């Protein structure tokens with residue numbers, strides 16, 4: 661395959677490290693996955709699919725790549741799970757300092773641990789929104805606390821974790837899970853208000869970690885541990901769009917793309933999902949002086965909620 665040097669083949673002027681508003685960090689790591697291996701190939705397949713995608717977003721009427729998307733060097737730290745987590749942490753921290761909108765493509769879900777740690781140091785009231793089939797709340801798994809099955813344990817301890825799409829977990833995880841903040845897939849299927857309820861649980865600053873197995877295997881077969889009964893495309897986009905509009909999303913990752921030779925649609929879905937999320941993030945920018953709101957939103961609802969959250973402290 662051809663070596664990818666810019667995201668989606670965009671022109672250099674929209675891809676420089678200095679001028680780009682957005683940075684994309686690939687983390688091709690698959691050190692601890694338990695069943696189907698191959699998440700280390702995720703970033704490469706994602707980038708190749710991205711190159712074949714049209715870059716005008718119909719829904720938002722925007723071309724978000726013109727904000728600049730810098731494709732950072734891949735993090736290829738495989739010496740130990742802990743070393744990988746630390747490498748991700750440092751790389752993300754550096755980009756946050758440079759005021760970039762930081763995004764990451766995995767790799768298995770343990771790549772999110774370092775990213776969440778970095779964002780949580782930067783924001784007082786961080787919500788981590790996890791879309792996932794699995795709770796990932798084990799304190800330790802197969803001798804490591806940096807196993808993908810432990811990906812959200814630390815976030816659960818140190819942030820406001822909201823879990824969406826969960827339909828597989830170990831009984832032991834119930835002891836640490838905050839069930840008030842969990843949206844189980846079987847409940848979501850019959851609850852018209854799950855999106856409102858999930859958004860109401862979020863603080864203003866939200867980091868999104870999107871495990872692709874949150875999606876239904878009918879639209880996302882290429883993932884390590886597919887589980888039936890997942891989210892479909894348009895409900896996912898409806899939800900994400902609302903989160904981006906009503907909250908200040910500070911960064912996000914997409915993980916667990918486990919590509920194969922037969923199914924290419926999953927690679928394209930991941931590519932499109934990424935681009936939709938960027939399009940939602942930046943759709944309001946440049947709309948006028950309302951952007952001066954330091955919280956990055958112009959929604960009175962959100963501002964009211966923010967006040968409410970501050971009152972709680």
Ligand SMILES: [Mn+2]
Pocket residue numbers: 769792793794871873874916
């Ligand atoms: Mn998962």
